[in-house]
Amino acid sequence: MFKTARMRKIRIVTLDKYVAPTVDALHESGLVQVSDISESIQQDPELAELVSQSKATPYTGKLSSLLMKTNGISELLGNSLSEGHGLKDTLMSFISPDLPVQKEVESLDTEAFIEKAEDTLAQVESKTHVIEGKLAALDAETSELKSNKSLAKHLSNFDMDLALLKDSKYTSTTVGRINAESTSEIKNELSNLTDELDVFTVPMDDKEGEIIAVVTLKEFSDEVYSTLRKFDFEKIEIGDVEGTPQQIISHADSRLLTIESERAAVKSELRAVAEQWDDEILALKEQLENEKEKNEILSSFVQTKDAYVLEAWVPVKDTEKVEQLVEKSSDGHCAFETIEVEGTDDENVPVLQQNGWYSKPFEYLVDMYSPVRYNAIDPTIFVAITFPFFFGFCLTDAAYGLVVAAIGVVLLRGLGKVKESMHSFGWILIWSGLWAVILGLITNGCIGDFPERIAGFRLPTVYGPVEAFKHPEAILIIAIAIGLLYVNIGFIIGAINNLRYGRKKEALGSQICWFIFEAGIALLAVGYMMPAIGMIGIALGGVLLIAAIGILIWANGAFGLMDIFGFMGDVLSFARLLALCLATGGIAMTVNILSVMVNDMIPFAGIVLAIIVFIFGHIANFAFQVLGAFINALRLNYVEFFAQFFEEGKGKFEAFKAKRTFTKLKN
Numbered sequence: 168m169f170k171t172a173r174m175r176k177i178r179i180v181t182l183d184k185y186v187a188p189t190v191d192a193l194h195e196s197g198l199v200q201v202s203d204i205s206e207s208i209q210q211d212p213e214l215a216e217l218v219s220q221s222k223a224t225p226y227t228g229k230l231s232s233l234l235m236k237t238n239g240i241s242e243l244l245g246n247s248l249s250e251g252h253g254l255k256d257t258l259m260s261f262i263s264p265d266l267p268v269q270k271e272v273e274s275l276d277t278e279a280f281i282e283k284a285e286d287t288l289a290q291v292e293s294k295t296h297v298i299e300g301k302l303a304a305l306d307a308e309t310s311e312l313k314s315n316k317s318l319a320k321h322l323s324n325f326d327m328d329l330a331l332l333k334d335s336k337y338t339s340t341t342v343g344r345i346n347a348e349s350t351s352e353i354k355n356e357l358s359n360l361t362d363e364l365d366v367f368t369v370p371m372d373d374k375e376g377e378i379i380a381v382v383t384l385k386e387f388s389d390e391v392y393s394t395l396r397k398f399d400f401e402k403i404e405i406g407d408v409e410g411t412p413q414q415i416i417s418h419a420d421s422r423l424l425t426i427e428s429e430r431a432a433v434k435s436e437l438r439a440v441a442e443q444w445d446d447e448i449l450a451l452k453e454q455l456e457n458e459k460e461k462n463e464i465l466s467s468f469v470q471t472k473d474a475y476v477l478e479a480w481v482p483v484k485d486t487e488k489v490e491q492l493v494e495k496s497s498d499g500h501c502a503f504e505t506i507e508v509e510g511t512d513d514e515n516v517p518v519l520q521q522n523g524w525y526s527k528p529f530e531y532l533v534d535m536y537s538p539v540r541y542n543a544i545d546p547t548i549f550v551a552i553t554f555p556f557f558f559g560f561c562l563t564d565a566a567y568g569l570v571v572a573a574i575g576v577v578l579l580r581g582l583g584k585v586k587e588s589m590h591s592f593g594w595i596l597i598w599s600g601l602w603a604v605i606l607g608l609i610t611n612g613c614i615g616d617f618p619e620r621i622a623g624f625r626l627p628t629v630y631g632p633v634e635a636f637k638h639p640e641a642i643l644i645i646a647i648a649i650g651l652l653y654v655n656i657g658f659i660i661g662a663i664n665n666l667r668y669g670r671k672k673e674a675l676g677s678q679i680c681w682f683i684f685e686a687g688i689a690l691l692a693v694g695y696m697m698p699a700i701g702m703i704g705i706a707l708g709g710v711l712l713i714a715a716i717g718i719l720i721w722a723n724g725a726f727g728l729m730d731i732f733g734f735m736g737d738v739l740s741f742a743r744l745l746a747l748c749l750a751t752g753g754i755a756m757t758v759n760i761l762s763v764m765v766n767d768m769i770p771f772a773g774i775v776l777a778i779i780v781f782i783f784g785h786i787a788n789f790a791f792q793v794l795g796a797f798i799n800a801l802r803l804n805y806v807e808f809f810a811q812f813f814e815e816g817k818g819k820f821e822a823f824k825a826k827r828t829f830t831k832l833k834n
Contacts, residue, residue: 559602568603615755650741676722
């Protein structure tokens with residue numbers, strides 16, 4: 168619970184003949200994290216002379232190519248199946264997602280698997296390729312029709328066959344838009360070029376310009392275009408069109424409707440293919456990913472002429488299982504060497520946290536901050552206890568808390584079934600919401616003061632001495648006391664970590680000195696308030712304070728005195744629990760007051776408006792306060808708690824493990 172799983176490094180040697188089944192067995196078990204052995208080999212000159220760096224298998228490139236092709240097909244089929252889904256379907260995918268059905272697959276060697284994958288892809292591509300060709304042709308035609316339609320709209324005032332505007336063997340036609348006020352000047356300029364031209368102009372529908380068409384011999388086309396460019400001319404390209412603008416527009420509209428029907432029919436064909444092959448392709452994609460990972464992992468090994476050597480991290484509790492697994496897969500043709508890391512520089516050891524069912528989801532919040540260092544104290548259990556409590560303290564509204572918990576249940580029963588992060592987040596919201604319910608009922612927070620102001624009754628669960636708006640000073644004292652306790656727990660953990668790593672000076676100057684400081688403050692207070700102790704308490708308190716300050720200066724220099732303000736700031740920061748508690752209740756109370764006022768002041772329609780103000784006011788307050796509660800509950804852990812002790816690690820234990828969401832091996 169408080170410590171990460173003990174790890175050790177294991178070195179395995181096996182013959183070339185057995186490396187593939189050994190890798191398969193390790194991959195399916197997911198018990199080890201394979202590490203690059205090259206660095207270890209370089210530190211052992213004798214071994215370095217005997218081995219060479221291994222490479223990924225020759226199949227890796229082919230597997231990558233097949234995976235890219237499979238990803239493309241999977242995306243095509245997936246989009247086809249999801250097309251047409253509305254808001255209801257989207258919501259249902261969150262609330263009740265379809266759980267993947269695992270397909271039984273055979274364990275094949277890489278060459279046989281590649282052959283099978285190519286066969287499967289060929290079958291699917293024979294159907295999708297034709298369909299994609301039809302869709303591409305329809306898309307190209309649609310684009311051309313829309314382009315022609317746009318052209319026809321620009322030239323809608325030309326009552327002529329637009330084919331006449333295309334260049335001929337001897338003539339060139341330049342068409343474009345000009346400003347209406349420039350028309351006369353343009354015609355004069357053009358007339359000075361040659362008599363061998365005709366100019367046509369028609370007004371545009373927007374009345375802000377005109378369309379000009381200049382027909383001339385080809386030898387004058389460049390000069391005509393250069394002249395027109397002087398007058399803010401926008402050229403219009405005449406494509407392969409025939410007919411008047413109205414005929415072109417009418418034909419385009421008619422054909423576009425037909426194309427939509429044809430496209431719908433083709434998409435129905437694609438959907439039929441997707442329904443038949445989507446599960447198969449998803450399973451194939453997963454198999455390709457697994458096979459590619461197995462073939463690439465060999466680049467982390469070293470080899471001799473007849474054998475391979477690999478290194479892997481393994482939890483101590485699983486070492487025997489791994490040895491038995493490798494023994495079986497290699498028919499006993501293997502050798503092992505275990506490398507202990509306890510008592511060594513363990514900064515680079517991967518971390519495997521081991522938390523119980525309740526605290527396990529909160530590893531997600533700890534990982535958001537940083538991976539825990541191996542052999543340091545894992546703070547997840549503390550976060551699991553305090554985060555929901557801090558969240559509930561900030562929210563302190565029973566109704567809001569029920570909604571938060573309900574959202575957590577929806578996540579847990581929905582996306583939480585297919586995504587581990589959503590599963591964790593669902594539990595986090597459930598526990599946080601329940602704390603908000605408990606604290607809201609105790610402090611008289613339930614949609615603000617709704618029970619008393621609108622419903623006309625008082626919650627029987629309210630505990631008078633901590634009623635938020637009547638005794639905020641009590642809430643403040645509780646918040647500061649919690650802060651002092653939690654910061655001190657951080658000091659204890661920090662001192663343990665520092666002493667474990669031999670950093671005695673840092674333990675004294677960063678953690679232990681504060682216990683002395685607090686004891687000094689306590690004795691001064693007791694000596695002042697209790698005459699029976701009097702000067703003895705004050706004297707002892709003064710001595711302890713001076714000792715604490717001396718340790719601060721000795722360990723951290725003169726600027727160590729500034730840490731006193733940091734310590735006070737950390738403790739006082741917990742006053743935000745009161746601030747957010749009052750903010751939630753205060754804004755909710757304001758919404759209730761406004762709702763009652765609207766109902767009382769506006770006849771007939773007042774009740775409707777009051778309901779609207781009530782609903783939307785509380786939705787807005789809920790959204791802002793939940794966000795604030797989440798952020799501040801995180802902050803009190805990350806800034807005020809973790810800052811006292813947290814040891815960052817390099818990374819989590821990443822098992823060399825086959826993905827088995829859509830597939831399972833046949834027994």
